[in-house]
Amino acid sequence: MRGRVLIVGGGFSGLLLASMLGDGAVVFEEHERVGRPEHCAGVVSIRTAKLIGIPQSLIEEKFYEMKIFTKGGMLIWRGNPLAVKVDRVGLEDYLYNECLSSGTLVKLKSRVTRVSEDGFILTRDEKVEGEVVVLAEGAKRFFSRKLKMIQFSDDYYGLQARIKADVQVNSIEVYLDRLAEGFFAWLIPLKDRREAIIGLAAKSSAALRLRLLTFKKILEKRGKIRCSDVKYYFGGTVIRGVVGKVASGKVVGIGDCVQMTKPFSGGGLYPSTLAAIIMAEKLKKLINGELDWRSAISQYRTTMSPLIRGLRASYLAFKLVGLRDYLTIKIMAKGARKLGLQDNVLSSIDYDEHFKSMLHSALNPVKVLQYAGTLLMGLI
Ligand SMILES: Cc1cc2nc3c(=O)[nH]c(=O)nc-3n(C[C@H](O)[C@H](O)[C@H](O)COP(=O)(O)OP(=O)(O)OC[C@H]3O[C@@H](n4cnc5c(N)ncnc54)[C@H](O)[C@@H]3O)c2cc1C
Known part of the structure; x- marks a missing residue:
């Protein structure tokens, strides 16, 4: 043939x-x-x-915002809509x-x-x-x-669960958490908040399902989801690298x-x-x-x-921003909380072209001041 x-x-x-x-x-x-x-x-x-x-x-589903949680802070990324x-x-x-x-x-x-x-x-x-x-x-x-x-290659193991739950949030939530070292965990509300996808990716595949269930427990404890039940698991290799x-x-x-x-x-x-x-x-x-x-x-x-x-x-x-498990983002999130700028830090970042829009921001003096201020306040 x-x-x-x-x-x-x-x-x-x-x-x-x-x-x-x-x-x-x-x-x-x-x-x-x-x-x-x-x-x-x-x-x-x-x-x-x-x-x-x-x-x-x-x-x-359409999402108008994504919240990124770190240990000491939170950043909000908005769009009209930001993602579907x-x-x-x-x-x-x-x-x-x-x-x-x-x-x-x-x-x-x-x-x-x-x-x-x-x-x-x-x-x-x-x-x-x-x-x-x-x-x-x-x-x-x-x-x-x-x-x-x-x-x-720079591979990560990704595992997700489609869950039935009483979901208490409207936006996509991302957690820079130790459970997902080197990557992050996520919550995506679906079906009028009657279902959701929870997931995480990490450098090591060890006890991935246990970690995902621990993440589910954390979400329950924080009141983000209630009465949750796993419908099924799915996942695969998340690719980074050159x-x-x-x-x-x-x-x-x-x-x-x-x-x-x-x-x-x-x-x-x-x-x-x-x-x-x-x-x-x-x-x-x-x-x-x-x-x-x-x-x-x-x-x-x-x-x-x-x-x-x-x-x-x-x-x-x-690789720079992700150094030491996203230390820069964690510092910025902390600083943004102190300055009340949670809404502003990510405002000029494009969902598809992160890097290009970050470069553009570097040419904007107001943005540069904002970044410098949040970093400084995050360090203090
Ligand atoms: C957990 C997780 C979450 C993700 N979430 C997102 C997201 O929200 N947004 C996003 O943009 N991306 C996301 N991705 C990435 C996205 O899924 C992939 O980038 C995308 O599916 C890549 O498409 P592909 O066609 O290259 O590979 P695939 O979709 O994997 O398709 C490859 C196909 O090739 C077939 N195949 C392989 N070997 C052979 C062979 N020898 N002969 C014949 N057939 C073969 C396979 O069966 C498969 O059907 C996610 C990935 C993972 C793992």
């Missing part, structure tokens, strides 16, 4: 890309159904939801149907066992040649590691497998969406015969380079 674009992995990135390519693409997905096993919280900005083209029916919670399993079902209606072949229960730089892939049943192979295998990163497309190489021979990477995530939150849907849109534009030209594979990949690399540079710089910034 021969196809023009072969996509390894029918998760979010693979399906989104394929839905834009039509019958020029074939997707290979190892599972029987797309979207399963569920792993993602599905919180994105309105901008990202629009870029993906998510129908309203898949928006479970998307039905993630439903989103992949939707993208799958979009693929089918645009003529893309999606082969389920079709695990890829080999990928070579010259455009061949192997499954249990067939050897397929493509002009370009897109790796969209997710956090597993088996082939992206083999092809040396990523060098440095974005990998864009391509190796005829193989291009997208999404978690090349660590395309926002370093502060591990959120991958925004950068993967931008990459899928850019990649689709170049690969459509390949499919139409306007570009050969070399030019398509080279144009993709050039167009992507500002985004990749931004994500890499963002990772470095995160």
